[in-house]
Amino acid sequence: MSRKNRAFLKWAGGKFKLVDALNRHLPAGQRLVEPFVGAGSVFLNTEYDEYLLCDINQDLIDLYNIVKRQPETYIQAAKALFVDRMNNKEAYYDARKHFNSSCDPFLRAIYFLYLNRHGFNGLCRYNQKGEFNVPFGSYKKPYFPEKEIRIFAEKAQRAEFRCISYEQAFELVTDGDVIYCDPPYAPLSTTASFTTYVGAGFSLDDQALLARYSRHTALERGIPVLISNHDIPLTRELYHGARLESIQVQRNISQKGSARTKVDELMALYDDTYHEEQE
Template identity: 35%
Template structure:
């Protein structure tokens, strides 16, 4: 009897996923299954890009044997990921020195207002970002006009300041090599435009920019929200359209409203999918608030 080899397809190399180590506003964990369905899996040799990294829920969930390239303009965030990659043991050791009390919190929060800040080590700065994220009010990363962290203390009873398992899982993810022996993951302190311009035919992009406010006000249409103005949203749409023209695959997230639908209305380039997410913790499904977002697929 001959063996039917089609029953044994060649094994693909897959990689262990990691999970976000930060709580991040707009984190994509809840929407991951919908995003995963629409994300294009690049062919061998092509690359996957995530230019607005934040908490990294999408890129860190990838198990594919391709190069993964992420970027963000937030320098402290990028420093954290560099330290998780290069010095996880030192990071964990430093975090264990950090306590969840209000006086200590403000001492750590105010480090970026002191003279010594510019010479603070990369490990201490990384531990500070993780610590503030776990102990500050609502995990909100917020800085003032001078770039100084200004979220108040969160008063949580037992925040999980040192999550060693998550840190080491992400460390392994960041250290992984493709089957061709290349570094699999690169994380750059760069604007989304720099990453978009690296894109070639066959590459795949997921863009998760700061959203257009759910109900845009006049101040947004003439100015900006989260440092990302309407003009920035238009420039991002244009970069996405250029990538589609080049033959790259593109997926973008944004809020569901008239401005976003107007921005991406050109059916030659984009198809808009509406996705629903449940927000709130009410026990009865009927009293949970269901809101929608859009996933925009390049064509």
């Protein structure tokens, strides 16, 4: 693709900087299935006929379905929150309170974008009660991504959005599909930890189970699976039998630019043809 499209959400671990490398590794197919869609940068920068885009965050999936079905109504409603009087700590925490107390998907979708763009580092985090708890970000003038929402809405006509687990997403794949997995990344060290933005976290057991699902799907069903993760000894062991390639990518792990360093990222491709060549 000649021009890369940015997601309209800020997202920790977003794949915008990786899309060129991912396009080199993703096999051809009719439909791309993403069990961990996140902000959708891979969806926005690939060309498949169809997409099945999944995530366990109900707010995220509701937002995408609303943008898909009624983009103009959504844009006008969300844009009203991106004004100077809403860009302060008191207004932010009031909006966060309304978001957490509301059960209306459209209202939550409006607040979700506001919180995403005004909250600290674009984080998406909930407490054990399921309440969004990211603090105010203190940005001078948060950007309203109207152009990006329109681009997303147009391409979303080719996509189905489902709030399901990665295990359920794997059960829905069929011939002609290609799977791309962008799970919460394994910790870089034994002292590092990661709690996913929904639920109880993505454990090392989940990492191993995802690798097993991927191997079996490629070997037994002939459906290729590409996974990205940190390039560390643990992931190289987990993804044994896959075609492995390491690339460098800048990770935005701090607000300070000096702390945004490049780390090795692993691309693991499970492909039945590749496995047969090794046997």
